Amino acid sequence: MKNKKDITVAVTGLNAIDSPGPGVAVIRGLKESDFYNVKIVGLAYEILEPGIYMDELVDKVYQIPIPSSGFDAMLERLTYIQAKEKIDVIIPNFDAELMTFIKLKPHLNKIGIHLLIPTKEQFEERLKGNLNEFGKKHDIKVPQSESVYSINELEDALEEFDYPVVIKGKFYDAYVAHSINDAKDYFFKISAKWGAPIIIQEFIKGHEFNVTALGDGKGVMMGAVPMRKTFLTDKGKAWAGISIDDPKLLKMTNDFITKSKWGGGLEIELMKEDKSGDLFLLEINPRFPAWVYLAVGCGQNHPEMLVKLAMNEEVKPLKKYDVGKMFIRYSYDMICDLDKYEQISIHGEV
Template sequence: MAARRKKIKIAVTGLNAIDSPGPGIPVIRALRASGDFDVRIIGLSYETLEPGIYMHDLVDKTYQIPFPSSGKASLLTRLKYINSIEKIDLIIPNFDAELFNFITLANTLRKEMGIRVFVPTLDQFEERHKSNLPAFGKKHKIKVPFSKMIFSTAEIPSLRKDFTYPLVVKGKYYDASIAYTPEQVASHFNKISAKWGLPVIIQQFVYGQEVNVTAIGDGKGNTMGAVPMRKQYITDKGKAWSGISINDRKLMDMTKKLIRSTKWKGGMELEIIKTANDEYYLLEINPRFPAWVYLAVGCGQNHPEMLVKMAMGEKVVPFKKYDIGKMFVRYSYDLIVELKEFEKISTLGEL
């Protein structure tokens, strides 16, 4: 007789399954695919048109939560209300920008509401910030493209001293654009700083193939799972619309070394450029699962399920293998939504 699946209530953010997708929906799909958990999914949304709100086959109930910029006090108040109804066991945050609040609230959530989160420590989170990446690379002996923070367009002409064009202009949380001229840097600077604030990061462009790794660490230095992927189709926003799992030992060694030396806790994504000379440059560490994390499930490693088990204190063994040559192909799909539903989430903040 098959063992009964354990009932668990998990709140998930990142329901924006849009052209630059949040990881919430793939994380939920992974949780629904779990053989060990029978999940009730509570969606936590920021905006009323996040598609996940209306995907009732995946999300059981959605509550709006305040934007990260509102601070952790207002988030805590809202979570108290939601928890009074839902009795949440675990929250899986999926946005870089909200992680600070969830990391700093972790103890309070556990003590006051019995809600667990399994996220990196504040030190881990801060250390891998784009603006700190050169120091991070030096400390952990990983190649990182040269980068520099700038705070005003007045600094752009002097970039020629340190960089050769093209270069990459990056927001502190999201967005990256390639610039071939100082004028383009100025244009990207204005767009990105208006959206994500300052500083803006200037990074040397490295030619090569984009490879990414989705991984999960136990917080003690052990890699509990890792699947590398090569982007096959990239959107104009630089997002993988299609990718394939690959067998790249160097990439796996780099991932394990990084998780060992940082004692990374939780999900993560490594964004890496592999040059024609087989050199690997770390572009970014995202402190959460990527939007393509469901590929890992397809390859035999359910990373979100592993995260739930670790968060709930269950005994786990690391994944040892994964399928190579498995592909994902993303697609868009039009949901038909009744105005009543839109009205409810817009006015009541829940659906």
């Protein structure tokens, strides 16, 4: 189409694997834009992220340094990439990288890259370890939780909990532990990967509901689609889900975005307790979820809206969406030649 605007968007989270990152879903939304003609620059941490090999979705891929190597390494790499690609917007899709992008934002703005992401304060306030405070402040029920830094603290803290109990990492991973030994195993497993603290959380028996939403950073909820997970994989990820019409969920999401002036995509994870019917907030993820394409399918293209907001285009908030649309996740074996793998592993770009 001639009248579409050309734009270059860089996206992370191309790991569309069994516990998928949101990158590929975000790209699908962008590619369907009526407003933009989008060129996609994939930013990959690992050389086997499937998105790297999806030629129809991703135009160019660069490897970037893992967040733990620090702000300077990332800035240097992105500056190099920017000189070649003239990126207009970056959409980060990992929790663990967000702090780095928050710090980098002013530097990236200077080299012409726009971002719509939460502020440091918003990011920290919703950290899993701070959920109790968060619940009090926003008047939202949260499961009892406690952060621990050592195995001794874990043992002490567990005395206050009934089993089963949920053991969670700061950024990722959550396991249900049925005994103190389970809990210790998970503590070591998670802390080896993501460091301290580890969060112990009360187990709520019920059904999980999720909302994918977008805030403009000024207090307006630009869109939101609630979903019920209809089936889970053995890793606890959504296998299938269905969009639902629940004003309570939408109100909670709207209250949060309005009060916090959230900027960027987010996912709210809630549990409706079986016995009481009460809603408990489990997590707020500071990015789009892997199932964000359901929102696109329901008529709200959140990734496209995020790009428009980042580029200061006029965007109207969307209220309507199709209820009862389902997503079903499937896996698909791509056939790839070795040369692409060689390119990315030797040169870090392809």
